[in-house]
Amino acid sequence: MASLITCPHCGARPKEEFSVRGAAMPARPSPMAKDEAWHAYVYIRDNPKGRYQEYWHHAAGCRRWLVVDRDNLTHDVFGVTDAADFVQARGIE
């Protein structure tokens, strides 16, 4: 994994400043969605080898939730966006 993560708000920062929440690909279902949809959201993971979007928290910086777009085999980082922008771009909520 890269040792520097470029936070859209703070610039290039050491990885130690961030904590990792987990996969950002599963989209949160509506509150009234069926149990199956919630089960899939909470427990089932695509877990692909390769391109991966993950929630990272800039805990020792701006404290914003971010989405790090990266490759989990080569560890290339393609981009980092604010989680709010990521969710808006996906068109949910």
Added chain:
Amino acid sequence: MRYSAYSIFKQALSGNRLWTPAWREPEPKPHYDVIIVGGGGHGLSTAYYLAKEFGITNVAVVEKGYIGSGNVGRNTTIIRSNYLLEGNNPFYEFSLKLWEGIEKDFNYNAMVSQRGIINLFHSDGQRDEYARRGNGMRMHGVYAELLDREQVRRMMPYLNFDHARFPIMGGLYQKRGGTVRHDAVAWGYARGADQRGVDIIQHCEVTGIRRENGVVTGVETTKGFIGCNKLALAAAGNTTTVGRMADLELPIETHVLQAFVSEGLKPVIDHVITYGAGHFYISQSDKGGLVFGAEIDFYSSYAQRGNLQTVEHTMEEGVSLIPGLSRAKVLRSWGGVMDMSMDGSPIIDRTPVDNLYLNCGWCYGGFKATPASGFCFAHLIARNETHHVSRFMRLDRFERGYTIDEAGKGPQPNLH
């Protein structure tokens, strides 16, 4: 060939020239009763018990690398059964009992060493939690002791007892816990399975699962198609990749865990020690190297290498617990990719595909489970019935609300 003191003596007289390979290197047959994907500890022990306990010998273990190249040869070798929950404790205790007889059973020296494991606690709350776990163990008939600070000091005087932030207050001690030589476990099971007719096919990657009318008929591999009546998956960190070939949707995320070994030292650490204020654990190998590790790297990873941040963190935890460690030099470090499940517990179960069986979700505690996992998985495959000690380890437990969350962390795999 049976290994014994006599065989060593006899071979020595002939200059050790007559030893034969411990297992064959067969080409795959066109069809098997059972194919097991993954020649790690769990795949090999499954094959061994299928042949030995359940009489099914027309079996192939298909491994993409060489056996032992996965996590079975990368772990920190700790075995124990100090679990709290009903879904876990009897299973891990069954495993520990199998470890206790394993070397005689498969006629191979696996260097099982019951040197005792101690989980240190550093606060009143943590002591209460460990006391509860110890009581849980004793209610399952598994012996555990709660040691106070002075008892721990007599056993391990080199620990940092007067740590300003995390003083050592005592520990939960399981005398029967310890370590096992991990490669020897893979080799012992491989040899035992091979002797009973199992084909161990190395350097053969499974690239597809062929299904007809909703059942598996065989696997596509880099050595061509191999047919089977039953297919069993034991691919650890690559479970999702293999499972996807049969459209399985799994509660698994793949993460990397690192391990470290120091230069060889004289005997200094006699037990397995875990640090309650972090996640550090350490023991000393028979060669003298200190073997240790700590947390996973926290981000999803399929790469068998970790990040320097975790290296630094592990060293800091180690020196915080054992100040003398700062003088030892680290010789090697490596990583292994693990199948982290959503509740931190494994799955040994059938799948929506009738003759496809699943063994996964071992997180970073699957080495100690190797014998029981193989035994229960073989039981399931052979009889189509769950072994009673693995009956909680179901694939559908997440949707049914029966997760086995030993650490109480919730559905976040990187925290288990």
